Each structure stands twice: as C-alpha cells, then as structure tokens.
Amino acid sequence: MEELQRNPMEFHDGTFREMQSPDSEANEMVGSTIPKRAFGRFLRGLREQAGATLLMASLQLDTSKQTVLRLEDGQPTKLSTPQLKSLLDLYNVSPSVRKEALELWQEVRRQDQAAKLQGTYKGWWQAYADQFAPHFNHYMRLEERANHLSTHQLALVHGLLQTPQYRRAIIEVTEPGVSEVDMHRRLELAARRQQRLADDDFHLDVLLSEAVLRHQIRDSRIMAGQLRHLAEVSSQNNVSLRIVPFSADMNLGVAFQSFTLLEFPHLAINLVEPPVIYVEGTEGALYLEQTNAIVRFRTAIKGIQQVALNESDSRNLVSKIAKEYEA
Structure with missing residues (x-):
C-alpha cells in the first residue's frame, strides 16, 4: 500500500x-538526502573512534543528544561551520581528516543551497x-x-x-x-x-x-x-x-x-x-x-x-x- x-x-x-x-554532482543530487546521510555516518565514525559519547558531543555543540543523533542519521539539523570545527576538536582528528570533514561539509551546504534555489529542497x-x-x-x-x-x-x-x-x-x-x-x-x-x-x-x-x-x-x-x-x-x-x-x-x-x-x-x-x-x-x-x-x-x-x-x-x-x- x-x-x-x-x-x-x-x-x-x-x-x-x-x-x-x-523529516552530482550538485545538479543531479539536488534535494537528495544522500550527502547528509553519508556525512552523518562519517561524523559518527569519528566520534566512535575518539571514544566520545553522544552526551559529550551534545555538550560540545551546546545542544541535545537527540540533535546529535539527527545529525549522524543525516536528518535536517542546524549546524554551523564553527560548531563543526569545535566537534572535530573534541574528536582530536588529524589535519588530513579535519580537511576532509570540512570539504564534505561544504559539499552538503552547496547542495542544500542549490536545492533551495531550484525549489527542490524538500x-x-x-x-x-x-x-x-x-x-x-x-x-x-x-x-x-x-x-x-x-x-x-x-x-x-x-x-x-x-x-x-x-x-x-x-x-x-x-x-x-x-x-x-x-x-x-x-x-x-x-x-x-x-x-x-x-x-x-x-x-x-x-x-x-x-x-x-x-x-x-x-x-x-x-x-x-x-x-x-x-x-x-x-x-x-x-x-x-x-x-x-x-x-x-x-x-x-x-x-x-x-x-x-x-x-x-x-x-x-x-x-x-x-x-x-x-x-x-x-x-x-x-x-x-x-x-x-x-x-x-x-x-x-x-x-x-x-x-x-x-x-x-x-x-x-x-x-x-x-x-x-x-x-
């Protein structure tokens, strides 16, 4: 049904x-949840590798554990670049991983912006x-x-x-x-x-x-x-x-x-x-x-x-x- x-x-x-x-390349993936879900899994992997708990991550972001879960599940979540950098500090990632995380985050943001411009965000x-x-x-x-x-x-x-x-x-x-x-x-x-x-x-x-x-x-x-x-x-x-x-x-x-x-x-x-x-x-x-x-x-x-x-x-x-x- x-x-x-x-x-x-x-x-x-x-x-x-x-x-x-x-709740392609940029043009092909407009409105897709794929980048968010992949990025969320990436962050979850970093947190688990660092041995950090959801509570620790939520305190670092000054938010709730549910919000961190939504972020890691690829659901719509308000996250700023400074907040992401703070989270990466908590996870004590290497410079190369930090660079990759920020590049992935920028990709997510670009596709969100393209989706909004094309009216296909939702x-x-x-x-x-x-x-x-x-x-x-x-x-x-x-x-x-x-x-x-x-x-x-x-x-x-x-x-x-x-x-x-x-x-x-x-x-x-x-x-x-x-x-x-x-x-x-x-x-x-x-x-x-x-x-x-x-x-x-x-x-x-x-x-x-x-x-x-x-x-x-x-x-x-x-x-x-x-x-x-x-x-x-x-x-x-x-x-x-x-x-x-x-x-x-x-x-x-x-x-x-x-x-x-x-x-x-x-x-x-x-x-x-x-x-x-x-x-x-x-x-x-x-x-x-x-x-x-x-x-x-x-x-x-x-x-x-x-x-x-x-x-x-x-x-x-x-x-x-x-x-x-x-x-």
Missing part, C-alpha cells in the same frame, strides 16, 4: 533498529505530504535517488507497478471515508512516482508471490487490468518481474516478508552511499543499512530467485491468470 495506506497490512517481524522518518512529493504517512517522506527521498530497486512482495503489487484502478480499490477498502479530492491527489502522486520507470538508468527487479496475483482486490476486472499492466511493463528492458509460485520450495528467502532493497549510483564526490532496506510496518517503517542486515536480505533475494519462475514463464502465468479474471 505504501504511501496510500496509513495502516499497512504487512510488517517485518525482525529485530532490527527502527529509524523514525527523517522534494516534489512534499506537495502531497498530507496524503502519505510521515515515514514515507524519507522513503521517497531514497527512491528518487536510487538507481536500482529489488522488491519482494507477498500480498500486493508494488506501488511503482499499480494501476490507478487497483490503487483506488485499495484506498477504498483501507480508508472508506477518503474524499474524492484526496483520492485524486493520491492517484496523481502515484502517477508522478511511476515516471521513474521511463528512465533507462533506473532498474526495478520485482519478485511477487503468486498470492499477489490471486488475491482479488474488489473487482475481477480491476485484477485483470492490473495483471495485464504487469505483463506489459515487465517487457521493458529496465523491469524484471518474476513470480514465486505456490509450488515453490521453502527457503530462507521465501520465509521473509515484504521488503525493498534500494541501491544508489556512485558519487563523484568522496561520499559512499550504502544500500538501504525498507520494510514497512503497521506503525512506521524500518530503514536498515547495517552491513549484516544488507547481507541477510541479499541472501534472501538470491534464495527467492532460485525458486521463482523465469521472466518468460512469469509473464505467461500473469497473462494466464488475467484471462481467468476476464472469463
């Missing part, structure tokens, strides 16, 4: 750290902020910057592939009181989001349980149209659709619930952006970037791929079930 549903049906029963939603989706759950703002920033998404879905079609009719039906079921005006705005948001599929440099790998195809949303005609759309979109070079049939053998990957792995392009500046796992929950979302978590989910994806139908057989199955709905 993603941005359309404030109370998602699915959640991942894991034991990972939950992050509450955070992201185009902010115009629809009243139509999605708070945590989804952070996801949209990640999805907008990502160049490769791998998603595993157990019950519903991924938002990037949903037809307007299918999406409308979900909203009508989950939020029966939604106004027609809000409905229109949510469908408009979805359409703008799906424009990413027209970008040849963006790749989407979708692993769908057969249950997604069989789980009828309202009207059989809606499902027929949705499956026809899946078959059509899956013929694009940048979209891969594979179905995990009911007959698939059980393995680690199949046991995982729905999730999305987001991967990002290499940056020209000296910042490295690691992959992020997004898992939507009933009351928020998990954003996982720890190495062990990424490895675990990559292993899960490989396991699912081993038992999923190939792309051709998947497209045939989708078309076959679409005909069943049309009968």
Whole structure:
C-alpha cells in the first residue's frame, strides 16, 4: 500500500533498529538526502573512534543528544561551520581528516543551497505530504535517488507497478471515508512516482508471490487490468518481474516478508552511499543499512530467485491468470 495506506497490512517481524522518518554532482543530487546521510555516518565514525559519547558531543555543540543523533542519521539539523570545527576538536582528528570533514561539509551546504534555489529542497512529493504517512517522506527521498530497486512482495503489487484502478480499490477498502479530492491527489502522486520507470538508468527487479496475483482486490476486472499492466511493463528492458509460485520450495528467502532493497549510483564526490532496506510496518517503517542486515536480505533475494519462475514463464502465468479474471 505504501504511501496510500496509513495502516499497512504487512510488517517485518525482525529485530532490527527502527529509524523514525527523517523529516552530482550538485545538479543531479539536488534535494537528495544522500550527502547528509553519508556525512552523518562519517561524523559518527569519528566520534566512535575518539571514544566520545553522544552526551559529550551534545555538550560540545551546546545542544541535545537527540540533535546529535539527527545529525549522524543525516536528518535536517542546524549546524554551523564553527560548531563543526569545535566537534572535530573534541574528536582530536588529524589535519588530513579535519580537511576532509570540512570539504564534505561544504559539499552538503552547496547542495542544500542549490536545492533551495531550484525549489527542490524538500522534494516534489512534499506537495502531497498530507496524503502519505510521515515515514514515507524519507522513503521517497531514497527512491528518487536510487538507481536500482529489488522488491519482494507477498500480498500486493508494488506501488511503482499499480494501476490507478487497483490503487483506488485499495484506498477504498483501507480508508472508506477518503474524499474524492484526496483520492485524486493520491492517484496523481502515484502517477508522478511511476515516471521513474521511463528512465533507462533506473532498474526495478520485482519478485511477487503468486498470492499477489490471486488475491482479488474488489473487482475481477480491476485484477485483470492490473495483471495485464504487469505483463506489459515487465517487457521493458529496465523491469524484471518474476513470480514465486505456490509450488515453490521453502527457503530462507521465501520465509521473509515484504521488503525493498534500494541501491544508489556512485558519487563523484568522496561520499559512499550504502544500500538501504525498507520494510514497512503497521506503525512506521524500518530503514536498515547495517552491513549484516544488507547481507541477510541479499541472501534472501538470491534464495527467492532460485525458486521463482523465469521472466518468460512469469509473464505467461500473469497473462494466464488475467484471462481467468476476464472469463
């Protein structure tokens, strides 16, 4: 359901750290959270290497521990260059590290300024902020910057592939009181989001349980149209659709619930952006970037791929079930 549903049906029963939603080269990365997140991790590494606590850092900046956490998580935080220099003094960094930290900070500031000038500082989706759950703002920033998404879905079609009719039906079921005006705005948001599929440099790998195809949303005609759309979109070079049939053998990957792995392009500046796992929950979302978590989910994806139908057989199955709905 993603941005359309404030109370998602699915959640991942894991034991990972939950992050509450955070609130190219310069032109390419305008409005992106990538520099802030990378810079924040850089500062966290310096603090941990120095053996400094959050309390020590907050006292040095004359702020709260929560503010330091927000800074290290890459969330919007007021920080001046003198404050940063004071923090680097506390961490007792070498001249070369100090220089690198200040250069990274200037890169973050340049991109923030460019974003403000272009009017994209908050992201185009902010115009629809009243139509999605708070945590989804952070996801949209990640999805907008990502160049490769791998998603595993157990019950519903991924938002990037949903037809307007299918999406409308979900909203009508989950939020029966939604106004027609809000409905229109949510469908408009979805359409703008799906424009990413027209970008040849963006790749989407979708692993769908057969249950997604069989789980009828309202009207059989809606499902027929949705499956026809899946078959059509899956013929694009940048979209891969594979179905995990009911007959698939059980393995680690199949046991995982729905999730999305987001991967990002290499940056020209000296910042490295690691992959992020997004898992939507009933009351928020998990954003996982720890190495062990990424490895675990990559292993899960490989396991699912081993038992999923190939792309051709998947497209045939989708078309076959679409005909069943049309009968």
